[in-house]
Amino acid sequence: MKRGLSKTTIKLLVTAAAAALAAVIVIHHNPLADQHEENVKKVIACLMIVGAMGIFYRFYDKLMSLPAELWQSRHLLWKLAKNDFKNRYAGSYLGRVWAFTQPVVTVLLYWFVFGHVMGQDKLETLAVGVEAPYVLWLTAGLVPWFYFSEAINNGTTSLLEYSYLVKKVVFKISIIPIVKLIAASFIHIFFVCFMLVVYFVYGYQPDVYLLQLIYYSFCMFIFVLALSYSTCAIVIFFRDLTQIIAIFLQVGMWATPILWNISMLDGSPVLQKILKINPVFYIVNGYRDAMFAKTWFWQDFYSTAYFWIVTVVFFGIGALIFRRLKTHFADML
Numbered sequence: 001m002k003r004g005l006s007k008t009t010i011k012l013l014v015t016a017a018a019a020a021l022a023a024v025i026v027i028h029h030n031p032l033a034d035q036h037e038e039n040v041k042k043v044i045a046c047l048m049i050v051g052a053m054g055i056f057y058r059f060y061d062k063l064m065s066l067p068a069e070l071w072q073s074r075h076l077l078w079k080l081a082k083n084d085f086k087n088r089y090a091g092s093y094l095g096r097v098w099a100f101t102q103p104v105v106t107v108l109l110y111w112f113v114f115g116h117v118m119g120q121d122k123l124e125t126l127a128v129g130v131e132a133p134y135v136l137w138l139t140a141g142l143v144p145w146f147y148f149s150e151a152i153n154n155g156t157t158s159l160l161e162y163s164y165l166v167k168k169v170v171f172k173i174s175i176i177p178i179v180k181l182i183a184a185s186f187i188h189i190f191f192v193c194f195m196l197v198v199y200f201v202y203g204y205q206p207d208v209y210l211l212q213l214i215y216y217s218f219c220m221f222i223f224v225l226a227l228s229y230s231t232c233a234i235v236i237f238f239r240d241l242t243q244i245i246a247i248f249l250q251v252g253m254w255a256t257p258i259l260w261n262i263s264m265l266d267g268s269p270v271l272q273k274i275l276k277i278n279p280v281f282y283i284v285n286g287y288r289d290a291m292f293a294k295t296w297f298w299q300d301f302y303s304t305a306y307f308w309i310v311t312v313v314f315f316g317i318g319a320l321i322f323r324r325l326k327t328h329f330a331d332m333l
Contacts (some may be wrong), residue, residue: 081182155228212290229318
């Protein structure tokens, strides 16, 4: 990295951070958890850290070039993201108003159907002694899911949409996927604000736990960015990927789950654990915990560690795929 830390220093810092994380994982003990299950989680987490560090050392130059390019182009990123958001609705009478119409209509639709048509204001049980109105609980799941859905779709097709920039020799095309994600974040911010308005209308009071919505939104941004570097590169050579992603999103909305409570699978612990492997579940569940259960993200230690380890691994894989296929983008477009 130019005029920054040396390669050796960066490697030492990353190694120290990985070692510290592994040490915390090994030392951490939950007296309420099954000891055997906890040991298995520790072994898996440590193996993932070792694997991630192996990839980091093996492909250091390729992995670090991407973050360096993003940092150097940070001012351009913001300008392109704002232009992308403005141009998306250019030519329509209501313009950017359309971007915020869907969140409002979606929430109102679910509120009308479940609160009036079905004649039920049922409560959803999140934990012992913790309940929430189903419509509000559902909205807390829809908000991050819609963000994930729009961001992964836009990120995947970003290079196709900006093909004229990809063909420019001097343009750093690595910033294009993140431009689309930042543009999608504008709508997400409004959606979160609208959700909080509904949340307060239901009688809930603001508290410090709600600040975690910023953390979980950041988690979603980084996770989708990690995926997008792989998908945006592959889709140029395999256009059917967009249709495959659409199918996965349809299945994912039910498998995350968004519309039903995973506690319904308490009688099938194996299936429940399989569904919890999905990193998006960590984020969706985090939104709901921040709003209703009033717990901090670090209290679910293993899930937090698992999410960030998986995200870092996906980001590394995405960076490698992107750098490997980058030289062929202009020819295929």
